[in-house]
Amino acid sequence: MEERGSPDGDPARSLEQGPEGPETPIQVVLRVRPMSAAELRRGEQSALHCSGTRTLQVSPPGGGPDVAFRFGAVLDAARTQEDVFRACGVRRLGELALRGFSCTVFTFGQTGSGKTYTLTGPPPQGEGVPVPHNLAGIMQRTFAWLLDRVQHLSAPVTLRASYLEIYNEQVRDLLSVGSPRPLPVRWSKTRGFYVEQLRVVEFGSLGSLMELLQMGLSRRRSSAHTLNQASSRSHALLTLYISRQTVSVPTWGRSWPRATQQGSASGCRKRLGHALEVPPGEPPMGGKLCFVDLAGSEKVAATGSRGELMLEANSINRSLLALGHCISLLLDPQRKQSHIPFRDSKLTKLLADSLGGRGVTLMVACVSPSAQCLPETLSTLRYASRAQRVTTRPQAPKSPKQPQRLEIEILQLQEENRCLRSQLGQIDPKASRLSGARVAWAQRNLYGMLQEFMLENERLRKENSQLQSSRDRARDEQRILAQQVQELERRLLCACSDHQPHPGPAPQCPCVMAPAPPCHALPPLCSCPCHSLCPLCRAPLAHWACARGEHHLPQVFGPKAPGGMPLSAQPPPWAPPCNPGSAKCPRERSPSDWTQTRVLAEMLTEEEVVPSAPPLPMGPPNTSPVLRGCVLRGDL
Ligand code: ADP
Ligand code: MG
Numbered sequence: 001m002e003e004r005g006s007p008d009g010d011p012a013r014s015l016e017q018g019p020e021g022p023e024t025p026i027q028v029v030l031r032v033r034p035m036s037a038a039e040l041r042r043g044e045q046s047a048l049h050c051s052g053t054r055t056l057q058v059s060p061p062g063g064g065p066d067v068a069f070r071f072g073a074v075l076d077a078a079r080t081q082e083d084v085f086r087a088c089g090v091r092r093l094g095e096l097a098l099r100g101f102s103c104t105v106f107t108f109g110q111t112g113s114g115k116t117y118t119l120t121g122p123p124p125q126g127e128g129v130p131v132p133h134n135l136a137g138i139m140q141r142t143f144a145w146l147l148d149r150v151q152h153l154s155a156p157v158t159l160r161a162s163y164l165e166i167y168n169e170q171v172r173d174l175l176s177v178g179s180p181r182p183l184p185v186r187w188s189k190t191r192g193f194y195v196e197q198l199r200v201v202e203f204g205s206l207g208s209l210m211e212l213l214q215m216g217l218s219r220r221r222s223s224a225h226t227l228n229q230a231s232s233r234s235h236a237l238l239t240l241y242i243s244r245q246t247v248s249v250p251t252w253g254r255s256w257p258r259a260t261q262q263g264s265a266s267g268c269r270k271r272l273g274h275a276l277e278v279p280p281g282e283p284p285m286g287g288k289l290c291f292v293d294l295a296g297s298e299k300v301a302a303t304g305s306r307g308e309l310m311l312e313a314n315s316i317n318r319s320l321l322a323l324g325h326c327i328s329l330l331l332d333p334q335r336k337q338s339h340i341p342f343r344d345s346k347l348t349k350l351l352a353d354s355l356g357g358r359g360v361t362l363m364v365a366c367v368s369p370s371a372q373c374l375p376e377t378l379s380t381l382r383y384a385s386r387a388q389r390v391t392t393r394p395q396a397p398k399s400p401k402q403p404q405r406l407e408i409e410i411l412q413l414q415e416e417n418r419c420l421r422s423q424l425g426q427i428d429p430k431a432s433r434l435s436g437a438r439v440a441w442a443q444r445n446l447y448g449m450l451q452e453f454m455l456e457n458e459r460l461r462k463e464n465s466q467l468q469s470s471r472d473r474a475r476d477e478q479r480i481l482a483q484q485v486q487e488l489e490r491r492l493l494c495a496c497s498d499h500q501p502h503p504g505p506a507p508q509c510p511c512v513m514a515p516a517p518p519c520h521a522l523p524p525l526c527s528c529p530c531h532s533l534c535p536l537c538r539a540p541l542a543h544w545a546c547a548r549g550e551h552h553l554p555q556v557f558g559p560k561a562p563g564g565m566p567l568s569a570q571p572p573p574w575a576p577p578c579n580p581g582s583a584k585c586p587r588e589r590s591p592s593d594w595t596q597t598r599v600l601a602e603m604l605t606e607e608e609v610v611p612s613a614p615p616l617p618m619g620p621p622n623t624s625p626v627l628r629g630c631v632l633r634g635d636l
Contacts, residue, residue, distance in 0.1 A: 026363055026387050027363070028387055028388040029365070030074045032048055032075065032368075033077060033368060035370060039368075042372075044372050046369040054073060056070075061371050069385055070385075071388065088362065093105060095149075098287055104359055106291075107119055107363075107365075107366055108363055109296060110367070110368065112231065115293055116137075119291060121140065122135055130214070143240075146159075159243075161175075161241070162200045162239050163175050163215075163216035164237050166237075170182040172234075174216035192353050220232065220236050221234045231296070233295060239289070239291075242287040294320070297317055320347075322348045323345070323348055326348050328386070342356070357393070413450070414453060416457055417456060417460065
């Protein structure tokens with residue numbers, strides 16, 4: 001006995017496995033439909049026998065040796081629709097789609113072999129009449145399972161659907177608002193092949209999705225011929241887009257409507273959760289689960305197709321041939337690396353990712369048991385056997401959290417950036433402006449933007465810390481100068497107390513004695529709130545003699561800075577530049593001011609004690625200067 005097909009182990013195990021490893025084979029299951037009433041009437045015999053759950057034996061009518069084919073699962077005529085749903089592994093694909101993978105289920109086989117029945121059940125009995133629950137196909141059962149699954153997820157999910165058919169090599173939108181019109185298939189580096197302007201409808205309930213399915217099924221082209229009273233004349237692709245989000249992310253000023261196309265079908269807007277908004281025309285990000293109901297290959301002679309039906313049949317056969325050719329090439333390890341002619345038909349373009357790309361694919365091969373159909377059945381079985389040796393490289397999806405995390409990080413960095421800029425006080429236009437090339441690079445992806453912000457923030461941080469350290473240095477200098485002033489003042493007061501007169505009538509304070517001008521007459525008076533008084537006569541002090549106003553005294557006693565200007569007289573580095581006309585600019589000292597200052601400074605450096613007043617009037621020789629009314633304040 002000759003046996004063909006996949007030799008690997010337990011189908012259940014392989015179906016439950018994730019897409020580990022670099023390559024994953026296309027999973028193939030076989031469904032054998034029961035003999036139809038017409039076939040039985042004609043007395044046709046079954047040529048197929050199932051052996052176990054994975055092997056199908058074919059007995060050629062001429063008598064030769066049986067041929068066996070092995071698949072992931074073989075589901076014979078006795079298996080119900082529910083059995084098929086449970087055994088085919090579509091739930092595994094659903095799980096993978098929820099995790100962000102792009103998954104495809106497609107039925108394949110001769111016309112009338114039960115492809116549409118397997119996917120969607122028997123044809124509807126009338127307008128709006130739903131398929132009986134027990135006969136519902138893989139699609140309805142998957143929809144119910146998926147929506148139930150989504151309800152139990154912790155993260156909110158948004159679901160959308162599109163539905164198209166390829167009829168006579170034209171793509172038509174089955175969910176379009178008006179009558180379906182041909183849509184172009186385009187290619188882009190990031191998206192691969194895609195249908196432009198395809199309507200993608202958001203839905204939030206099983207009922208809404210079923211409505212969409214019914215709408216598409218009723219608009220899909222089908223005709224009656226000898227082998228099938230409701231033969232699909234087009235390939236139909238229904239795609240579910242699954243977007244999982246944990247938080248909503250601002251879109252930097254851009255906004256677009258929530259529906260990804262012109263609008264949503266009524267009653268389909270109930271959202272399951274909050275989602276990242278998608279710009280119009282863009283496919284939603286995240287996982288995909290696509291159901292492909294291929295039109296069956298047909299021998300025009302056997303189906304009796306004429307006229308339009310024959311044209312349709314030719315077009316169907318051509319696209320199926322292109323599909324078979326691509327699968328053959330994909331099987332050849334040498335050819336796989338080279339060109340695969342996916343562009344030969346719309347069907348192969350739209351299945352390119354599922355067959356040779358990054359998708360996860362399940363093929364449900366359907367056959368008729370009748371010995372009359374054996375040539376087509378053998379062809380289908382060979383085709384399916386080969387398909388299960390085709391591998392794809394499912395790409396681990398970017399975790400939906402990852403771009404989100406990056407976006408949040410970018411927002412945080414932007415905020416930090418703003419703070420740093422405001423701390424700097426002024427933005428250096430040169431530094432903040434990114435070069436054109438870097439901007440272009442940064443715009444290319446989130447990582448680029450993130451890196452760009454990190455670099456800029458690093459630069460701003462450095463600039464800020466430099467500024468802070470120079471401010472700290474200036475503060476230290478100011479503190480030292482203030483200490484020097486206090487020290488000088490202390491010495492001055494000590495000197496005053498040393499010269500305190502003997503008890504007796506208090507002499508008049510020298511600051512009010514003629515002919516020297518009184519100390520408080522020194523313009524201008526201190527404007528700071530200290531209101532310092534002359535320690536001798538308690539008259540208000542001149543502003544330069546104020547002990548508390550740190551800004552005044554250092555200008556008098558500060559050490560010399562390079563360039564001859566007293567260091568303390570220099571404006572602090574953080575101070576705004578001095579405008580000579582400005583009221584805030586310190587008054588320029590008159591020569592007399594500087595004379596007094598210099599004298600005072602010289603006396604202090606010679607350890608002389610000098611009152612904070614003009615020179616004392618000279619008395620008779622050998623008489624000490626008479627001080628009168630000097631009551632020293634304890635706090636001075
Ligand atoms: P295809 O889509 O492959 O051309 P269909 O799915 O339209 O074929 O099936 C052709 C006919 O066979 C339909 O009337 C359908 O109801 C019937 N049929 C197919 N498969 C089964 C099955 N497993 N059980 C009962 N009837 C079936
Ligand atoms: Mg069909």
